[in-house]
Structures are given as C-alpha cells and as structure tokens.
Amino acid sequence: MKQDLLDGEWVYKEENYRRAFELIDRYVDAFADGLSSGRSIRAEEIDVKRVLLLGIGGSGIVCDVVAEILSSRGIVTHVSKEYTAPPGEWDLIIAISYSGNTSETLNSLLQFLDQEDKIVAVTSNGRLARLGEKLGIKVVKVRSGIPPRYAFPDMLGGILGYLEKLGLDFAKMNLEEIKEFQEGLKKDKRIDENPAKEAAVKISKSHPIIYVYREVRLPGYRLKCELNENAKVFCHYAEIPEALHNDIEAIPRNGLMIIPRSFREPYEISKTIEALSRLLGEEKSLELRARSKSYLEEIIELFMLSDYISLYTSVLRGVNPLILHRIERLKDINAAYHEIKRRLDEELG
Numbered sequence: 001m002k003q004d005l006l007d008g009e010w011v012y013k014e015e016n017y018r019r020a021f022e023l024i025d026r027y028v029d030a031f032a033d034g035l036s037s038g039r040s041i042r043a044e045e046i047d048v049k050r051v052l053l054l055g056i057g058g059s060g061i062v063c064d065v066v067a068e069i070l071s072s073r074g075i076v077t078h079v080s081k082e083y084t085a086p087p088g089e090w091d092l093i094i095a096i097s098y099s100g101n102t103s104e105t106l107n108s109l110l111q112f113l114d115q116e117d118k119i120v121a122v123t124s125n126g127r128l129a130r131l132g133e134k135l136g137i138k139v140v141k142v143r144s145g146i147p148p149r150y151a152f153p154d155m156l157g158g159i160l161g162y163l164e165k166l167g168l169d170f171a172k173m174n175l176e177e178i179k180e181f182q183e184g185l186k187k188d189k190r191i192d193e194n195p196a197k198e199a200a201v202k203i204s205k206s207h208p209i210i211y212v213y214r215e216v217r218l219p220g221y222r223l224k225c226e227l228n229e230n231a232k233v234f235c236h237y238a239e240i241p242e243a244l245h246n247d248i249e250a251i252p253r254n255g256l257m258i259i260p261r262s263f264r265e266p267y268e269i270s271k272t273i274e275a276l277s278r279l280l281g282e283e284k285s286l287e288l289r290a291r292s293k294s295y296l297e298e299i300i301e302l303f304m305l306s307d308y309i310s311l312y313t314s315v316l317r318g319v320n321p322l323i324l325h326r327i328e329r330l331k332d333i334n335a336a337y338h339e340i341k342r343r344l345d346e347e348l349g
C-alpha cells in the first residue's frame with residue numbers, strides 16, 4: 001500500500017525529502033537560534049502601543065503570529081500583505097522578508113524610510129539587508145539558503161528576541177516539552193502512532209477542507225499554505241461558525257474536514273464541531289491537536305504538526321517540497337516586481 005511508504009527508510013534518503021525533513025527536525029533549535037539573533041540587536045525599552053507588520057507568504061505568517069501575540073497584550077497591530085501599507089503613526093514597523101527581495105514588502109517599507117529608527121527588519125539577505133546597512137536600520141539576520149517557509153521558527157524567534165529587548169517578553173516557553181511533542185511526529189515514528197503521517201494519508205485521498213475558528217485561525221492557515229507549497233495540494237480554508245451557514249451545503253463528496261482544536265476553544269465551538277462531525281460522519285473529519293496547554297507553545301506545536309503533515313503528503317504525492325514553480329515564475333514575469341526592484345536599487349545607489 002502507498003501509505004507504507006511513510007514507514008519506509010529509502011524514501012527519506014531521496015535528496016529533497018532528506019533535506020526537507022532535516023530542516024523541520026531542527027524546529028526548536030532554529031527557534032532558539034532566532035531568539036539569540038534577535039536578542040543581539042541594540043535596542044532601548046520603548047512604550048510600544050501601535051505596531052505595523054509588513055510581510056507576505058512564509059514571512060507574512062510570522063507577522064500574523066507576532067501581531068496576535070502583541071494584540072493579546074492590548075497593542076494595536078496591523079499586518080500588511082499589500083504593495084502599500086496604511087499610512088499612520090506607528091511606534092514600531094516590523095518588516096519581514098526571508099529572501100529580502102519581496103516586492104510587496106519592500107515597496108511598503110519604502111513609505112517609511114524617513115522613520116528608520118522605528119524600523120526593524122528580519123531577513124536572511126537580499127535588498128532588505130542592504131537597505132538596513134545603508135540606512136542604519138536594525139536587521140535581525142537569520143540563517144540563509146533555505147526556502148522561506150522553512151525559516152518560520154528562525155524568524156519568529158528573531159522577532160520575539162528583539163521584542164524582549166524592548167521590554168516585551170513573550171518568549172518564555174518550555175522548549176523541552178515542544179521537542180518531546182515533535183518526537184512523535186518524526187519519520188521514524190510509525191504511522192499508527194504518528195498523527196502527522198496518519199493525517200497525510202487521509203489528506204492524500206481526499207479534498208482537504210480546513211475549518212478554523214478564532215483561536216486556531218493561524219495554525220489552520222499555516223496548514224493550508226504548507227499543503228499548497230510543499231505538497232502542491234489545493235486546499236479549501238474557511239472560518240466557522242460563518243462557513244456553517246453557507247459553505248457546508250457545497251462540501252464535495254470526497255471532502256475531508258480538518259479542524260485544529262485548542263484548549264482555548266469556546267464551549268459553543270466545541271459543541272458545534274461535535275454536531276458537525278455527527279452530521280458529516282466521523283470518517284469525514286480530522287482533528288489536529290497539540291499537547292501543550294499554554295498559548296504560544298500550542299501555536300508552535302500546531303504549526304509544527306502542520307509542517308510535518310505537508311511533508312508526509314508531499315512524499316505520498318511524490319512531489320518536491322522544496323521547489324516552487326509558479327510562485328517564482330510569476331515573480332519573474334511580473335512587471336510591477338521589476339519596477340519596484342529598480343526603484344530600490346536606485347535608493348541603494
């Protein structure tokens with residue numbers, strides 16, 4: 001059976017899978033490296049009330065997580081995934097682009113170059129790093145040479161480390177517990193005791209439909225993006241309860257409803273999910289659970305679980321989880337991209 005592939009050894013020797021798993025197996029260490037990189041940036045404590053975050057795709061989701069963390073402390077945040085950002089008074093502008101060359105992020109940042117002391121950038125290289133050097137912008141450097149989405153823990157750690165220097169300490173976590181959770185997802189854990197492999201088998205036979213509610217919006221979105229980019233799987237994503245007033249009428253026959261669950265889940269949502277899986281049949285639904293009962297640890301565990309699921313799905317589908325064809329090609333043929341890069345290169349001199 002095809003699913004036996006996941007418990008085999010040879011498939012993970014294939015270079016692309018070997019490399020991809022090697023990258024995500026380092027999740028916790030990568031987060032810790034990011035933290036120390038962020039902590040090494042010079043900074044004074046400031047009163048942060050309004051924060052703008054710029055970033056898209058694999059870097060944008062880091063902005064989403066940071067924004068959610070900041071909002072939980074009453075800080076006003078706005079995440080911009082556009083070519084231009086909303087003008088306004090911001091105490092801190094966080095620009096995240098792993099490659100340092102993403103036009104949406106760079107173009108938005110150009111609007112704020114006269115406020116360089118408020119900007120902190122997170123990148124591995126590229127024009128963003130050069131801009132930092134030229135204008136004296138603070139830059140948190142993360143390891144280079146990997147696909148952007150695989151640097152999620154590095155970039156998250158990087159920005160949390162920097163925020164700590166500003167007096168915003170969010171990074172206290174039990175990393176050992178997260179590592180333990182991760183052990184259960186690794187490739188040597190057999191399918192019958194590995195929730196990531198089990199989920200990948202179900203996903204590869206169906207049309208995945210991710211339903212999220214407020215507390216798990218981001219892990220659900222991460223799973224969607226990772227299935228798209230790593231496993232090349234088209235995937236539906238919607239929010240409940242709203243989707244239960246429209247979307248459910250059109251679930252395809254081979255639809256698989258995937259719902260991340262949280263210890264913070266409201267009672268009404270729990271009851272609604274119970275009813276929904278009774279309605280659709282248990283075999284048509286898949287729940288994703290973390291082990292931790294603390295906010296940030298749970299988010300990281302659910303992200304990790306999503307990343308492993310996407311890689312096992314890529315193995316079952318025989319696709320390369322490291323390479324993006326259309327995204328890169330579109331960047332190449334997009335005139336707006338070239339125009340923005342030209343303007344930036346003028347700025348860089």
Ligand code: PA5
Nearest residue numbers: 057058059097098099102148149
């Ligand atoms: O994961 C990916 O490779 C993409 O989603 C990229 O993150 C996206 O294209 C933006 O690039 P960057 O993260 O380098 O700004």
